[in-house]
Amino acid sequence: MYHLVYNASMINKTQTRGRPKEFDETEALTAAMHYFWEHGYDNTSLDNLLEVMSIKKSSFYATFKSKEELFSRCIDLYRQHSLEFLNTLNKDIGPKQTLLALTTHTINELEEFGKVKGCLLINSGQECYNKYPQLSQQVTKEFNTFNNMFEKLVKEAQVLGEIRSTKKASIISGRYMNTLNGLVVTIQAGASPELINDLVESLKEILE
Amino acid sequence: MYHLVYNASMINKTQTRGRPKEFDETEALTAAMHYFWEHGYDNTSLDNLLEVMSIKKSSFYATFKSKEELFSRCIDLYRQHSLEFLNTLNKDIGPKQTLLALTTHTINELEEFGKVKGCLLINSGQECYNKYPQLSQQVTKEFNTFNNMFEKLVKEAQVLGEIRSTKKASIISGRYMNTLNGLVVTIQAGASPELINDLVESLKEILE
DNA sequence: AACTATTTGTACCAAATAGTACAAAAATAA
DNA sequence: TTATTTTTGTACTATTTGGTACAAATAGTT
Numbered sequence: 112m113y114h115l116v117y118n119a120s121m122i123n124k125t126q127t128r129g130r131p132k133e134f135d136e137t138e139a140l141t142a143a144m145h146y147f148w149e150h151g152y153d154n155t156s157l158d159n160l161l162e163v164m165s166i167k168k169s170s171f172y173a174t175f176k177s178k179e180e181l182f183s184r185c186i187d188l189y190r191q192h193s194l195e196f197l198n199t200l201n202k203d204i205g206p207k208q209t210l211l212a213l214t215t216h217t218i219n220e221l222e223e224f225g226k227v228k229g230c231l232l233i234n235s236g237q238e239c240y241n242k243y244p245q246l247s248q249q250v251t252k253e254f255n256t257f258n259n260m261f262e263k264l265v266k267e268a269q270v271l272g273e274i275r276s277t278k279k280a281s282i283i284s285g286r287y288m289n290t291l292n293g294l295v296v297t298i299q300a301g302a303s304p305e306l307i308n309d310l311v312e313s314l315k316e317i318l319e
Numbered sequence: 320m321y322h323l324v325y326n327a328s329m330i331n332k333t334q335t336r337g338r339p340k341e342f343d344e345t346e347a348l349t350a351a352m353h354y355f356w357e358h359g360y361d362n363t364s365l366d367n368l369l370e371v372m373s374i375k376k377s378s379f380y381a382t383f384k385s386k387e388e389l390f391s392r393c394i395d396l397y398r399q400h401s402l403e404f405l406n407t408l409n410k411d412i413g414p415k416q417t418l419l420a421l422t423t424h425t426i427n428e429l430e431e432f433g434k435v436k437g438c439l440l441i442n443s444g445q446e447c448y449n450k451y452p453q454l455s456q457q458v459t460k461e462f463n464t465f466n467n468m469f470e471k472l473v474k475e476a477q478v479l480g481e482i483r484s485t486k487k488a489s490i491i492s493g494r495y496m497n498t499l500n501g502l503v504v505t506i507q508a509g510a511s512p513e514l515i516n517d518l519v520e521s522l523k524e525i526l527e
Numbered sequence: 528a529a530c531t532a533t534t535t536g537t538a539c540c541a542a543a544t545a546g547t548a549c550a551a552a553a554a555t556a557a
Numbered sequence: 558t559t560a561t562t563t564t565t566g567t568a569c570t571a572t573t574t575g576g577t578a579c580a581a582a583t584a585g586t587t
Binding site for chain 2: 232301313
Binding site: 364385 | 543544545546547548549552553554555556
């Protein structure tokens with residue numbers, strides 16, 4: 112088949128011997144990540160992945176080795192994207208507004224997609240716990256990275272005076288994250304708009 | 320096979336024509352409920368169920384019709400048990416202490432089982448959303464029943480003066496439930512004991 | 528053009544899944 | 558005893574699962 116589309120491998124890598132890949136690895140990975148994010152690990156079959164990644168089975172296994180390894184790379188990509196997102200947001204609007212923006216972002220998913228995708232890490236943590244030890248371990252590790260990021264944002268906000276509370280940053284960020292985690296569950300369970308609004312209000316109180 | 324054990328069907332129902340059941344329906348249902356609770360719906364196979372219920376496949380389908388219908392009855396049983404539990408606790412120690420006891424109960428699961436089973440409804444809500452519409456609907460319904468129960472407890476606590484806040488009961492119970500939901504997720508993700516303690520503290524503050 | 532390295536398309540596989548078919552077993556009713 | 562009704566044990570089935578085998582296709586290298 113002829114190349115009708117340029118892709119990253121054609122641009123970044125100098126062409127080596129052998130038939131060239133007809134798909135872009137990063138693009139395929141990103142597509143897989145979004146599918147996992149919305150449907151969860153077990154509820155995503157290989158066929159689902161092949162379709163959304165637009166590749167064939169043999170290419171899949173040649174490039175990603177297995178479903179589990181692909182997921183591992185997706186989690187990695189997710190953390191990478193998310194932290195970059197938070198960092199640029201932090202530069203633009205400051206740490207406290209960044210934390211608040213993450214909340215509204217989560218809630219806006221509701222109106223946009225009719226459901227809340229929540230956090231890929233949280234979702235898959237529930238799923239792979241006790242079933243996929245390798246993944247479980249990785250999820251816990253990445254989760255801590257997020258935890259640290261939130262704590263860093265809170266500390267910065269305290270230094271800037273955006274947060275006046277003198278509580279330990281780890282405690283503030285912990286309460287923030289816990290409320291946010293609860294929010295995902297609560298919204299999914301069909302909470303009223305009134306309750307959702309109040310939960311956002313309680314989040315603001317935590318960051319005062 | 321001879322009856323070696325008496326069971327509820329032998330006691331409650333007058334024996335009718337035909338070979339009598341060799342198992343107790345409620346016992347089997349309860350066993351299934353606990354397994355679902357710990358492992359989730361999809362991650363529980365029919366063979367798992369047959370083993371834990373100690374019945375054979377044909378008895379299973381003759382009595383429970385399908386895996387989905389069994390789960391539906393398990394959710395029902397769960398709500399029944401839970402509400403009875405909360406009601407008797409309320410009579411014993413009052414509404415506010417009941418709400419606090421539910422929290423410590425959740426956390427104690429950690430030490431007891433090394434993991435947090437959390438709430439069967441919340442767990443299965445995440446799982447069956449968009450995949451099993453029938454179950455999804457039932458879960459939302461039962462979830463509201465719990466919501467109402469919490470609201471009732473808060474109202475009673477306000478009347479008794481155990482809760483002094485004059486916020487709307489639905490708001491207080493909503494914040495309470497959201498924090499509790501978050502707690503299950505946060506603990507599972509490997510939160511520090513210090514954070515867990517503080518989250519319990521924040522729950523107490525909500526009920527002040 | 529011949530050779531080598533890599534990717535792709537198709538057919539296949541073994542295991543697990545939820546669910547059925549049906550005869551044998553165990554009880555009551557006649 | 559015989560007929561009827563219900564449960565139970567075993568074998569089977571169709572589908573889906575993640576994963577392989579392998580030849581054909583497509584590129585660079587000599």
